Each structure stands twice: as structure tokens, then as C-alpha cells.
Amino acid sequence: xxxxxxxxxxxxxxxxxxxxxxxxxxxxxxxxxxxxxxxxxxxxxxxxxxxxxxxxxxxxxxxxxxxxxxxxxxxxxxxxxxxxxxxxxxxxxxxxxxxxxxxxxxxxxxxxxxxxxxxxxxxxxxxxxxxxxxxxxxxxxxxxxxxxxxxxxxxxxxxxxxxxxxxxxxxxxxxxxxxxxxxxxxxxxxxxxxxxxxxxxxxxxxxxxxxxxxxxxxxxxxxxxxxxxxxxxxxxxxxxxxxxxxxxxxxxxxxxxxxxxxxxxxxxxxxxxxxxxxxxxxxxxxxxxxxxxxxxxxxxxxxxxxxxxxxxxxxxxxxxxxxxxxxxxxxxxxxxxxxxxxxxxxxxxxxxxxxxxxxxxxxxxxxxxxxxxxxxxxxxxxxxxxxxxxxxxxxxxxxxxxxxxxxxxxxxxxxxxxxxxxxxxxxxxxxxxxxxxxxxxxxxxxxxxxxxxxxxxxxxxxxxxxxxxxxxxxxxxxxxxxxxxxxxxxxxxxxxxxxxxxxxxxxxxxxxxxxxxxx
Amino acid sequence: xxxxxxxxxxxxxxxxxxxxxxxxxxxxxxxxxxxxxxxxxxxxxxxxxxxxxxxxxxxxxxxxxxxxxxxxxxxxxxxxxxxxxxxxxxxxxxxxxxxxxxxxxxxxxxxxxxxxxxxxxxxxxxxxxxxxxxxxxxxxxxxxxxxxxxxxxxxxxxxxxxxxxxxxxxxxxxxxxxxxxxxxxxxxxxxxxxxxxxxxxxxxxxxxxxxxxxxxxxxxxxxxxxxxxxxxxxxxxxxxxxxxxxxxxxxxxxxxxxxxxxxxxxxxxxxxxxxxxxxxxxxxxxxxxxxxxxxxxxxxxxxxxxxxxxxxxxxxxxxxxxxxxxxxxxxxxxxxxxxxxxxxxxxxxxxxxxxxxxxxxxxxxxxxxxxxxxxxxxxxxxxxxxxxxxxxxxxxxxxxxxxxxxxxxxxxxxxxxxxxxxxxxxxxxxxxxxxxxxxxxxxxxxxxxxxxxxxxxxxxxxxx
Numbered sequence: 005x006x007x008x009x010x011x012x013x014x015x016x017x018x019x020x021x022x023x024x025x026x027x028x029x030x031x032x033x034x035x036x037x038x039x040x041x042x043x044x045x046x047x048x049x050x051x052x053x054x055x056x057x058x059x060x061x062x063x064x065x066x067x068x069x070x071x072x073x074x075x076x077x078x079x080x081x082x083x084x085x086x087x088x089x090x091x092x093x094x095x096x097x098x099x100x101x102x103x104x105x106x107x108x109x110x111x112x113x114x115x116x117x118x119x120x121x122x123x124x125x126x127x128x129x130x131x132x133x134x135x136x137x138x139x140x141x142x143x144x145x146x147x148x149x150x151x152x153x154x155x156x157x158x159x160x161x162x163x164x165x166x167x168x169x170x171x172x173x174x175x176x177x178x179x180x181x182x183x184x185x186x187x188x189x190x191x192x193x194x195x196x197x198x199x200x201x202x203x204x205x206x207x208x209x210x211x212x213x214x215x216x217x218x219x220x221x222x223x224x225x226x227x228x229x230x231x232x233x234x235x236x237x238x239x240x241x242x243x244x245x246x247x248x249x250x251x252x253x254x255x256x257x258x259x260x261x262x263x264x265x266x267x268x269x270x271x272x273x274x275x276x277x278x279x280x281x282x283x284x285x286x287x288x289x290x291x292x293x294x295x296x297x298x299x300x301x302x303x304x305x306x307x308x309x310x311x312x313x314x315x316x317x318x319x320x321x322x323x324x325x326x327x328x329x330x331x332x333x334x335x336x337x338x339x340x341x342x343x344x345x346x347x348x349x350x351x352x353x354x355x356x357x358x359x360x361x362x363x364x365x366x367x368x369x370x371x372x373x374x375x376x377x378x379x380x381x382x383x384x385x386x387x388x389x390x391x392x393x394x395x396x397x398x399x400x401x402x403x404x405x406x407x408x409x410x411x412x413x414x415x416x417x418x419x420x421x422x423x424x425x426x427x428x429x430x431x432x433x434x435x436x437x438x439x440x441x442x443x444x445x446x447x448x449x450x451x452x453x454x455x456x457x458x459x460x461x462x463x464x465x466x467x468x469x470x471x472x473x474x475x476x477x478x479x480x481x482x483x484x485x486x487x488x489x490x491x492x493x494x495x496x497x498x499x500x501x502x503x504x505x506x507x508x509x510x511x512x513x514x515x516x517x518x519x520x521x522x523x
Numbered sequence: 524x525x526x527x528x529x530x531x532x533x534x535x536x537x538x539x540x541x542x543x544x545x546x547x548x549x550x551x552x553x554x555x556x557x558x559x560x561x562x563x564x565x566x567x568x569x570x571x572x573x574x575x576x577x578x579x580x581x582x583x584x585x586x587x588x589x590x591x592x593x594x595x596x597x598x599x600x601x602x603x604x605x606x607x608x609x610x611x612x613x614x615x616x617x618x619x620x621x622x623x624x625x626x627x628x629x630x631x632x633x634x635x636x637x638x639x640x641x642x643x644x645x646x647x648x649x650x651x652x653x654x655x656x657x658x659x660x661x662x663x664x665x666x667x668x669x670x671x672x673x674x675x676x677x678x679x680x681x682x683x684x685x686x687x688x689x690x691x692x693x694x695x696x697x698x699x700x701x702x703x704x705x706x707x708x709x710x711x712x713x714x715x716x717x718x719x720x721x722x723x724x725x726x727x728x729x730x731x732x733x734x735x736x737x738x739x740x741x742x743x744x745x746x747x748x749x750x751x752x753x754x755x756x757x758x759x760x761x762x763x764x765x766x767x768x769x770x771x772x773x774x775x776x777x778x779x780x781x782x783x784x785x786x787x788x789x790x791x792x793x794x795x796x797x798x799x800x801x802x803x804x805x806x807x808x809x810x811x812x813x814x815x816x817x818x819x820x821x822x823x824x825x826x827x828x829x830x831x832x833x834x835x836x837x838x839x840x841x842x843x844x845x846x847x848x849x850x851x852x853x854x855x856x857x858x859x860x861x862x863x864x865x866x867x868x869x870x871x872x873x874x875x876x877x878x879x880x881x882x883x884x885x886x887x888x889x890x891x892x893x894x895x896x897x898x899x900x901x902x903x904x905x906x907x908x909x910x911x912x913x914x915x916x917x918x919x920x921x922x923x924x925x926x927x928x929x930x931x932x933x934x935x936x937x938x939x940x941x942x943x944x945x946x947x948x949x950x951x952x953x954x955x956x957x958x959x960x961x962x963x964x965x966x967x968x969x970x971x972x973x974x975x976x977x978x979x980x981x982x983x984x985x986x987x
Contacts, residue, residue: 005541016636018638020838020839021639021642021840023642023646023831023840024646024649024650024874024878025649032881033879033880033881033883033884034614034616034878034879034880034881034884035614035616035879035880035884036884036887037612037880037884037887037888037891037967038612038891038967038968038970039887039891040891040894040895041970041971043898043971044894044895044898044971044974045894047898047901047902048893048894048895048897048898048901049894049897050890051890051893051894051897051916052779052886052889052890052893054916055750055779055780055893055916056750056752056915058752058753058754058755058781059743059750059751059752059754059780059781060779060780060781061777061778061779061780061781061782061785062781062785063656063781063782063785064882065653065654065777065778065881065882065885065886066653066882067650067653067654067877067878067880067881067882067885068650068878068881069881069882069883070878070879070881072616072879075616075875075878075879076616076619076620078878079616079620079643079871079874079875079878080620080623081639082638082639082640082642082643083620083623083625083626083639084625084639085637085638085639085642086625086626086629086636086637086638086639086640086643087625087629087632087636087637088623088624088625088626088627088628088629089628089629089630090624090627090628091624091625091628094628094630097630097631097632100630100631102628102630103533104533105624105627105628106533108580108583108584110622110627111584112584112587112588112591113803113806114618114622114801115588115591116596116597116598116599117588117591117592117594117596118591118594118596118803118804118806119596119613119801119802119803120596120597120598120602120610120801120802121594121595121596121597121802121803121804122597122602122604122608122610122802122804122945123607123608123802123804123805124604124606124607124608124948125594125595125602125604125945126936126937129594129595129940129945130593130594130595130804131593131594132590132591132592132593132594133591133594133804135590135593136587136590136591139574142572142573142574143573146571146572146573147571147573149567158665158666158669158865158866159665159863159864159865160863160864161861161862161863161864162665162863164861165861169703169706172706172707195851195852195855195858195861196851196861196863198851198855198856199851199854199855199856199858199860199861199862200851200861201856202856202861203676203704203860203861204706204707205706205707205708208855208856210855210856246560246561248560248561248562248565250565251564251565275571276567276570276571277558277561277566277567278561278565278566278567279567282564282565282566282567283565291864293864297533299627299628299868300628300629300630300864301626301627301628301629301864301866301867301868301869302626302627302629302630302637302640302644302867302868302871303630303631303662303827303863303864303865303867304663304665304809304864304865304866304867304868304869305806305808305809305865305866305868305869306864306865306866342703343699343700343702343703344668344696344699344700344703345669345700345703345704346665346666346668346669346700346808347607347608347666347667347668347696347697347700347805347808348607348608348696348804348805348808349805350805351805351806351808352803352804352805352806353803353804353806353807354806355806356587356591356806359587360583360587362573363574363576363577363583363586363587364533364576364577364578364580364583365531365533365576366573366574366575366576366578367570367571367572367573367575368570368576369531369533369534369576369578370571370573371571372531372534372537373533373534374554375553375554376534376536376537376542376554378554378557378558379536379542379545379546379549379551379554379557380536380545382549382551382557383545383548383549385549386548386549403560404556404557404559404560405557406557406560428633428635429635432635432636437632437636437637438631438632438633438635438636438637440631443852444852444853444854444855458533458534458536458537459533459534459535460535460536461535461536461541462535462536462541462544462545488835490635493635493636493638494634494635494636494637494638494639495634495635495638495834495839495841495842496834496835496836496839496841497834497835498634498832498833498834498835498841498843499832499833499834499835499841501832501833503830503831503832503833503841503843504830504832504843504844504845504846504847505845505846505848507817507818507821510821510830510845510846511830511831512645512648512649512652512658512659512660512816512821512828512829512830512845513648513649513652513653513658513659513660513816514649514652514653515649515652515653515658516652516658516659516816517831521831
């Protein structure tokens with residue numbers, strides 16, 4: 005067995021890296037663009053000078069001027085001050101499914117047969133790419149039971165937005181768009197399940213959980229009526245409790261003529277275990293960058309695969325990728341389509357990597373991902389439950405948790421005044437990346453949401469728990485010092501001096517910074 | 524699955540003894556002890572209908588490569604496609620930084636442990652602001668079209684008005700995205716453009732401007748390849764009625780074309796892909812929105828905004844989220860639109876590209892592209908049957924009219940493949956008023972030899 009290593013002498017890279025403008029020396033440069041050949045130069049002449057005055061740039065470009073090594077060095081330093089999942093014990097971003105992102109997929113994405121193809125090429129010249137789209141759609145269909153997918157949305161939120169657009173189109177066709185101006189969601193569903201439909205014009209009804217932490221079935225039934233267009237709900241919700249009433253909720257919503265959207269952003273624990281179709285949903289989505297092993301990129305690029313049942317397929321964004329038995333082609337012939345939500349057909353790099361990842365897994369290893377992720381989570385819970393100072397949401401409700409847990413440092417806060425934010429900063433000093441506390445509002449006080457998916461070892465789970473234990477001990481001994489953490493990460497504690505919220509002080513650019521801070 | 528059961532390299536705790544010890548610790552026989560919470564009627568009892576895996580890495584690589592070999596790429600062929608994704612050179616340093624696992628596999632961590640991510644994205648936004656001359660740029664959107672759409676809703680909230688005027692030469696697919704996102708609250712109205720120049724028809728703009736217009740959106744260069752000589756006048760007309768003005772730009776052009784901020788625009792939006800991202804069949808996209816550093820504009824961003832701040836260590840540059848309370852992360856449906864995972868990594872790539880290029884690089888890149896395009900247009904116009912329908916200079920993209928050849932763009936493009944050329948985009952359906960025309964795009968990657976290959980090929984094809 006491997007050892008459990010608590011990194012008690014950890015020091016993250018801290019380069020005190022200047023802002024890039026401070027590295028600038030007039031006249032330096034990082035790269036030379038290809039010069040034009042003599043023939044073009046003599047034939048075309050000086051076009052820049054010949055441009056109409058109104059379009060020719062007259063103002064100086066304020067960009068920094070730096071030699072190549074120093075540019076590379078600067079960004080390598082910044083990369084070392086960043087804690088990606090591939091090099092850290094990153095089970096800590098609950099709801100985000102921080103898997104290992106295989107290097108193979110990156111290698112494939114840099115191949116000229118992918119990296120150097122243009123999205124407007126004739127479909128006959130990109131049959132390989134279209135095959136990848138078509139085959140990956142088959143995977144997500146099998147995982148969800150939905151009949152048709154669009155891979156166009158650029159992320160999970162975007163897929164939820166697209167679903168809201170589809171609901172609107174569906175009711176427009178039925179002549180009920182004005183009447184059905186509300187959607188229902190639950191407070192433990194992702195904020196986008198409220199915000200994205202609101203952007204699409206819907207009034208949002210938010211339902212709170214019952215005493216067991218389960219979405220309140222009766223409250224949902226009471227909220228559903230002839231004004232309801234759709235329910236947008238996550239399952240399991242952010243706190244890791246599986247909603248056993250999913251199908252009853254669907255039944256209640258369908259009874260009033262509404263649609264049902266299943267937010268499957270965190271579907272990892274249910275691959276081959278439970279699907280949207282069996283629960284009766286009309287639509288669902290997957291965050292491909294979570295469940296299907298592609299990198300999160302520090303918040304993208306991403307793909308929100310949106311699946312629908314056959315009766316909603318005609319509203320999907322155009323085009324869809326189809327196969328006639330001989331060739332792959334685009335189907336634009338969808339007069340009822342909502343149009344488009346993203347340029348071209350989708351985030352192809354994410355789709356390619358996800359396809360390759362799934363090819364390494366197949367049906368049985370996909371299911372094994374699910375099973376190991378829930379075992380990991382319960383193994384961690386078993387250790388965490390023995391620690392004083394931390395508890396978890398709806399602890400004694402007798403329900404076995406699935407893939408993630410929303411822990412709470414409320415007991416520690418009551419004991420010594422140290423809370424979730426303080427713990428988060430200090431745990432960084434042990435090499436643990438910034439954990440995901442909770443979406444707002446913090447219904448569960450002093451939260452920490454952890455999702456130890458299948459990529460992590462037993463020892464890494466134990467390391468994490470040990471760090472929690474050590475930090476809580478430290479907090480009790482010297483809470484004032486504890487609150488000054490972090491000490492060993494790339495950045496020290498922020499001052500609460502309005503730099504980020506005062507329009508007179510905030511600086512989104514170097515120019516604004518120089519102006520406002522007298523640089 | 525094959526006959527041999529492997530411990531999958533990506534699933535360490537599936538090793539039987541490890542798994543057994545973990546199950547023992549939680550007092551369970553199997554994962555079913557956990558899944559018992561799911562009612563049987565909600566369970567899926569079949570084996571998923573997914574192809575069997577290729578579990579060895581080499582085999583999987585060969586499998587995917589074989590599929591991808593059915594693509595024709597722009598390295599073995601000469602590609603003249605642009606119009607939203609462009610064939611620019613990707614510097615080796617950009618590729619290196621983008622592939623760093625730290626950036627690649629990070630996510631939503633705060634600046635304590637992700638300080639570098641915050642700084643890189645802040646620098647990216649800052650350098651975009653240098654190009655646009657608008658001091659506030661957000662972290663990346665999904666793509667250019669999404670940037671327009673988001674900024675239109677921002678403008679509507681800032682001005683409290685509900686109509687958007689859009690230059691009619693906008694790419695139809697981009698317009699579809701804007702229309703969808705502005706629905707149902709905003710009315711989107713197209714403004715005519717001049718077919719000979721592709722530029723906005725100022726008289727039609729005057730006729731359509733009214734006191735309910737939130738913003739006037741136009742592109743410079745236009746999708747069809749014109750340079751908007753009346754940009755300043757359009758901005759002033761918009762401002763006269765209380766509307767804002769928004770310009771769509773190719774950021775690589777801003778070394779040679781005037782910055783939107785310089786002619787008074789309130790917003791600049793555009794695409795990050797040409798700033799050092801591979802085309803990747805649309806996988807290189809990322810949008811940006813720049814605006815003025817005024818609270819009334821910044822307060823309406825749905826996007827994450829990074830700013831510099833002080834820390835307990837004197838002299839250290841700290842970073843954090845500016846005005847976070849705006850966002851849907853903080854306020855759910857009461858936040859501004861919605862925010863989530865977008866294209867942050869492409870913002871990092873763009874930062875590296877802009878830092879490498881610097882002011883000299885952008886100027887030389889732009890000058891060279893202007894020359895190559897002018898040369899190409901002049902040479903193409905010499906080929907019998909081919910015309911260049913839009914007057915004036917162009918940057919990268921321009922329209923080529925094949926009507927007098929008696930051939931369709933589709934036929935011509937098919938024949939160009941024999942010359943290992945990926946011809947320009949067929950716009951006969953998008954813009955039927957130009958008939959059988961195609962949008963060609965020439966960048967710094969095209970040598971005079973590449974261009975001559977095109978001229979020769981088109982001369983031969985059109986002569987037949």
C-alpha cells in the first residue's frame with residue numbers, strides 16, 4: 005500500500021511575479037511574424053499608409069515589449085502558481101468532478117488532422133470529425149436514454165439556457181408561451197438552473213428542501229400550475245442526496261402540462277446506474293468537461309451536451325450531425341429550431357477528447373467510474389464523521405450519500421470562530437487546492453463540498469481528511485493566527501479595502517491600475 | 524469487455540484488495556449498498572449500449588488517429604477559409620503554456636492557490652483593452668457571437684432601452700445566436716448595408732434610430748470584408764439618440780485598424796481564436812467584451828471580472844473577483860444573466876500571444892495581411908470570369924464573385940481539392956444578392972507560392 009503523505013512542509017511557487025507590463029523594454033519583441041515576399045510588397049505597395057485615414061490606427065498600442073524567453077518564463081511562473089487537478093489532490097471542488105485529464109487526449113487534439121481543420125470546410129473533407137460527433141452523441145444517448153442531442157452549448161449553464169429556449173419554443177407552438185411564464189427550481193440545484201431560464205425570460209420559483217434535505221415534493225406540487233413552463237432540477241443535488249421523488253415530480257409537472265429538465269452536470273456517479281429517461285424527463289444535459297474526462301481549463305473551454313426526447317428534437321439548435329449510411333452530413337432542415345446558441349457545431353476539442361476518453365472506458369469501466377466514485381465518497385465520509393469540528397448537511401437523516409457531500413465547519417466556528425473561508429486558506433498551506441464551499445446562498449453554514457471521484461487513491465482521500473483534522477487542531481490552538489493564513493500558497497490574505505468593489509479603486513486593466521493607483 | 528479484467532489506469536481504487544478494504548471500512552458488500560437509495564423503478568438495469576473499449580493507450584490513439592485521418596487539414600492543404608475562425612500561425616510558446624497541466628486542469632479555485640490563473644487572465648483582459656482602447660475587458664465568453672449577444676443585453680440594462688440595431692452584413696449564423704439570446708425582451712432590427720462596400724447604410728441607420736435603441740452594433744472589418752470608414756459617424760449618431768455603440772472586431776487587425784475606443788465606441792466585442800488558438804474545427808473559440816471603465820457599464824457584466832488588490836504582504840500583487848455580487852453565482856436569478864464555464868484557457872493562450880507579438884508584431888502582422896490581401900484581390904480580378912465585388916481594402920476576409928464563370932462555388936471548391944486547396948466559404952445561401960460568391964481569407968501563413976497555386980488553379984478551373 006502506498007503511504008499517506010500529509011504535505012506539512014509544503015510551499016507553493018511564489019515568484020512575486022511582476023505584472024507583464026513591468027517586464028517591458030521598448031524595442032524588444034517575442035516573435036517575428038512572417039514578412040511578405042518581395043513580389044507582394046512591390047505589387048501591393050504600402051497598404052497601411054494608403055488606408056483611409058478613418059480606419060488606419062493612429063493611436064499607439066500600449067502592449068508590453070518583451071523577448072521570447074522572458075514571455076515564456078513569465079507564464080511558466082504563473083502556471084506554477086496555479087493548482088490544476090492533474091498535479092494536485094483536487095477532489096475538493098465538489099459539484100465539479102475534477103477527474104484526471106489524460107495526456108493522450110491532449111496529444112490527439114494537437115494533431116494537424118484536428119488542430120488544423122476549419123469548421124467551414126465542406127463536410128466531405130471532415131468526415132472523421134463528423135464521425136466523432138456522431139459517435140459521441142451515441143454515447144451520451146446511451147448514458148441518458150434521451151433520443152437526440154445537441155453538442156453545441158459551450159458549457160453546462162449554456163445547455164440549461166438552451167433547454168429554456170426549447171421550452172419557450174415548445175410553448176410558443178402550443179400558443180401557451182405567455183401563459184407559461186414561470187419555471188420551478190430547487191435551492192440545491194446549481195444557480196444556473198435559476199439564472200439561465202431567467203435570462204430566457206422566465207420568472208423563477210425556488211423550492212427549499214424538506215427536513216431530510218430532499219427536494220420538497222409537496223412544495224413542488226403546490227408550485228406547479230398552468231403558469232409553469234418547466235422544472236429545472238439537479239439530481240442528486242449539490243449536497244449529494246439522491247432525489248427519490250424524481251419521477252413523482254415529473255408526473256406532477258406533466259400533469260399540469262409543463263416540461264421537465266434534469267440537470268445532470270454531475271452525472272458521474274450514475275453512469276450505467278440511473279438515467280434521465282427512466283425518471284421520465286423530457287430533457288437533460290451533461291457537462292462533458294466533468295463527467296467525460298476533459299480538462300476544465302480554469303473555467304473552459306467546455307461542452308454542455310443537451311439531450312431531448314424525440315418530440316422536442318425539432319427545436320434543437322441547427323445543425324445536427326447525421327449519417328446516411330455512407331456519409332456524415334449536417335441537417336439544417338429544422339424550421340422549428342430555436343436557431344443557434346454557439347458558432348459552428350460545438351466545442352470540437354472537448355468533443356474529440358471526450359470521445360477518446362470514452363473509447364478508453366467502454367460501458368463497463370464507465371459504470372466502474374460511477375461505483376468507485378460513490379465508494380470513495382462514503383469512505384471519506386466514514387473518516388470525516390469521526391472528526392470533531394466538522395459535520396455535514398442533514399447528517400442524521402439516514403440517507404446514504406452518493407458522489408459528494410456538503411460538509412459544514414459550523415461546530416468549529418461555534419467553538420473557536422474559525423469558519424469555512426479560514427479553513428480553505430489554511431488547507432492551501434498543505435497543498436490542498438481551494439475547495440468549493442457552496443453555491444450561494446449558503447443554506448448550509450460554513451460549507452465545504454467535496455467530490456472524491458474515481459481518479460483519486462485511498463491514500464489521497466486519507467491525506468485530505470488528515471489535513472482537515474490538522475487544520476482544525478491548529479484553529480483551536482491559535483484562531484487569530486489561523487485567520488491570517490495562508491502562509492505557504494502563491495498569494496497571501498487579501499485585504500478587505502475595497503480594491504475589488506469600489507469603482508474608484510477597481511482595476512481591470514493596467515491602464516486603469518496606473519491611473520487609479522498612481523503607478 | 525475483453526476476457527481479461529484490468530485495473531483501469533484511471534480508476535486506482537478499483538484494485539480489488541483496495542476496493543474491498545474501503546467497502547469493509549464502510550460496512551458494505553458492494554456499491555449497491557449505496558445505490559440502494561435509488562428506488563428500483565429509477566434504476567437502469569441494462570448494460571449501456573456503448574461500443575467496447577480500447578483500453579490500451581496505443582490502441583486508442585491509433586483508433587482515433589485513423590478516424591481523424593479522414594479529415595483534410597490546413598497543413599497538408601492550402602486553406603482559404605476564414606469568417607469567424609482564421610488560419611493564423613500558432614506560436615510554439617503559446618502551445619507550450621496552454622498545454623501546462625496547471626492551467627489546463629485548473630477550475631474555479633480562488634487566487635490563493637490559483638494566483639497564476641488570475642494574473643494570466645487579468646493580463647489577457649488588460650492587453651485586449653490595449654488593443655480596443657477600452658479599459659474594462661471581461662474573462663472570456665463562449666465566442667464572438669455570444670459576446671455580441673451578452674453585450675446587447677448589457678447595453679439594454681445600462682440604457683433601459685429595448686431595441687438593438689444590427690448592421691445587416693453580420694454573419695447570418697452569428698445573428699441567429701444574437702436573436703435567440705435577446706429573446707423575448709429585446710427587439711433586434713437589421714440596418715441596411717451597401718452591397719458595393721458592405722458598409723452600413725447611414726441613411727437607413729438614421730431612419731431606424733429612435734429613443735428606444737439600446738445599442739447600434741456594426742463590425743469593422745465587416746463579415747463581407749469591408750473597412751467601415753464611417754465608424755466615427757455611426758458612433759456619434761447612436762450617441763445622439765441616447766444609444767450606445769458596439770463594434771465587432773478581429774483583434775489581430777488592431778495593430779493597423781483604428782481602435783473602437785479611439786472613435787468613441789462604448790463596447791468592442793470579438794473573437795479570441797485568431798490570438799494564438801488553433802482552428803480545431805471550432806474548438807479554438809472564445810469571445811471577449813471590452814467596455815469603458817465606468818460603473819454603469821461594468822455593473823452589467825454577467826461575466827467574471829478579475830482585478831488587482833492588496834494582500835497582507837506589502838508589495839504583493841493580489842487578485843480577486845471584481846464586483847462579484849453582480850453575478851448569478853452570487854445572486855442566482857437576480858444576478859446579471861448567467862455565468863458558468865466558458866473559455867478561460869483561451870484567454871490565457873491569447874495573453875501569451877499578445878505578449879509575444881507586442882506592438883511591433885501586431886503592426887507587422889497587420890501590414891503584411893493588408894498587403895497579401897490587396898495583392899490576392901488584384902491577381903484574382905485578372906482571371907477571366909472572376910470579380911471582386913466589394914471595393915476598398917480588406918483585412919483577411921474578402922468576397923470573390925464567380926458568377927461570370929458559369930460555375931457554382933460548390934463545383935469550383937470541389938475541383939480545388941484536386942489542387943490540395945480548401946477554397947473559400949460558399950456564401951451563396953447566406954448572401955444570395957452576391958450570387959455565386961465565396962468568402963476567401965488570406966493571412967500571414969500564405970506565401971506567395973501558396974497564392975500563385977490558387978491563381979493557377981482558379982484560372983484552369985474557371986477556363987474549363
